[in-house]
Amino acid sequence: MKNPTLMIASLLAFYSLFSFAMAANKERTFIMVKPDGVQRGLVGKIIERFEQKGFKLVAMKFVWAQKDLLEKHYADLSSRPFFPGLVNYMNSGPVVPMVWEGLNVVKTGRQMLGATNPADSLPGTIRGDFCIQVGRNIIHGSDAVESAEKEIALWFNEKELVSWAPAAKDWIYE
Ligand code: IDP
Numbered sequence: 001m002k003n004p005t006l007m008i009a010s011l012l013a014f015y016s017l018f019s020f021a022m023a024a025n026k027e028r029t030f031i032m033v034k035p036d037g038v039q040r041g042l043v044g045k046i047i048e049r050f051e052q053k054g055f056k057l058v059a060m061k062f063v064w065a066q067k068d069l070l071e072k073h074y075a076d077l078s079s080r081p082f083f084p085g086l087v088n089y090m091n092s093g094p095v096v097p098m099v100w101e102g103l104n105v106v107k108t109g110r111q112m113l114g115a116t117n118p119a120d121s122l123p124g125t126i127r128g129d130f131c132i133q134v135g136r137n138i139i140h141g142s143d144a145v146e147s148a149e150k151e152i153a154l155w156f157n158e159k160e161l162v163s164w165a166p167a168a169k170d171w172i173y174e
């Protein structure tokens with residue numbers, strides 16, 4: 001390539017494509033093992049699903065959430081008849097909130113969870129394999145990138161989101 005302008009333009013194009021791909025790999029979702037998942041000893045199995053898929057764990061804690069936090073978390077559902085029962089259920093024991101990162105992690109995470117009602121969740125999904133009723137569906141996952149951002153900010157502060165590079169990253173992304 002003799003033309004320097006063309007060379008710079010190609011380098012810039014390559015760099016923007018590369019940064020775009022890197023940014024896509026940094027999508028984040030908020031996943032939480034609910035009190036029934038914790039009580040039933042399913043925390044390890046649920047984490048394993050996300051780890052073995054290749055997603056990166058960015059943050060995790062073990063907390064007994066206050067009702068006001070849970071009401072904020074489920075604010076969109078506040079007018080639904082099951083809302084008080086949902087908040088009581090979520091406040092009935094400790095939960096494991098987590099942040100997972102990777103390409104299309106929000107959509108893929110929802111697919112890994114399965115349908116909201118376990119009666120409709122396919123076998124092979126977390127809800128399909130581990131639970132029976134909608135009011136005891138063991139796990140939460142963000143339904144969109146925007147809700148993921150809100151939920152992550154609600155449950156974690158900036159310092160709790162750990163910046164690290166998994167050793168296997170070049171074997172997961174081309
Ligand atoms: P999602 O968890 O799959 O995103 P949402 O519609 O956002 O589903 O509902 C949030 C949670 O509220 C559900 O995971 C479930 O625990 C609970 N829920 C939803 N619908 C019902 C219902 O009809 N009865 C009891 N609980 C429900």
Ligand code: MG
Pocket residue numbers: 141143
């Ligand atoms: Mg939801």
